[in-house]
Amino acid sequence: MRLLLLLSVSFLIFSCKGETKLSDQELIEKNVRAYFFMGDSVDVEITITDTVKHNELDEMILTIEENINLIQLDIDTLHLMVDDWSYKSLDLEKAGNVAEAKEAKIKSLEYRLKLQELQIKQAEFAQTNRIFMHLKRSVWADIAGFEATVHYQLGDEVNDIVILMDADYNVVD
Numbered sequence: 001m002r003l004l005l006l007l008s009v010s011f012l013i014f015s016c017k018g019e020t021k022l023s024d025q026e027l028i029e030k031n032v033r034a035y036f037f038m039g040d041s042v043d044v045e046i047t048i049t050d051t052v053k054h055n056e057l058d059e060m061i062l063t064i065e066e067n068i069n070l071i072q073l074d075i076d077t078l079h080l081m082v083d084d085w086s087y088k089s090l091d092l093e094k095a096g097n098v099a100e101a102k103e104a105k106i107k108s109l110e111y112r113l114k115l116q117e118l119q120i121k122q123a124e125f126a127q128t129n130r131i132f133m134h135l136k137r138s139v140w141a142d143i144a145g146f147e148a149t150v151h152y153q154l155g156d157e158v159n160d161i162v163i164l165m166d167a168d169y170n171v172v173d
Helices: 002-015 024-035 054-094 098-137
Strands: 044-053 143-154 157-166
Touching: 024 044, 024 143, 024 157, 044 054, 054 098, 054 143, 098 143, 098 157
Parallel strands: none
Antiparallel strands: 044 143, 143 157
């Protein structure tokens, strides 16, 4: 019985391949290559340019959330202004004042354009907030993430890209 137990344990130990631990630089390169779907034949230079600390990240998240709230207030105001100018245009048309109705309609369209621009900006802030929340979940030893530059060349095309990685060196943006 002991012999069977000893053989089973020995078999498990020798049959299980342990993964070799990659160095930080090797892990960074592996993750960057996977993110950009690069083969091993592409020469890549990756340089960490900044470290995002946990407390800095909290401040950035608060700023982003405040900006999202402020933009929402502007969006709400613009919705009201668009409605007001649209109704004014309709009232002027009914009154037979075509020239002023046209000006009111143009004003309404200008405000709709500003509204669209703000909604795009709000979506950008929401995306940034999503990325920062991912970093917040990956904090390790007070480090939330890293900013890095990636330099590589494909044929005659030289590329320099700034990326954001979480504390586990996974590319998030």
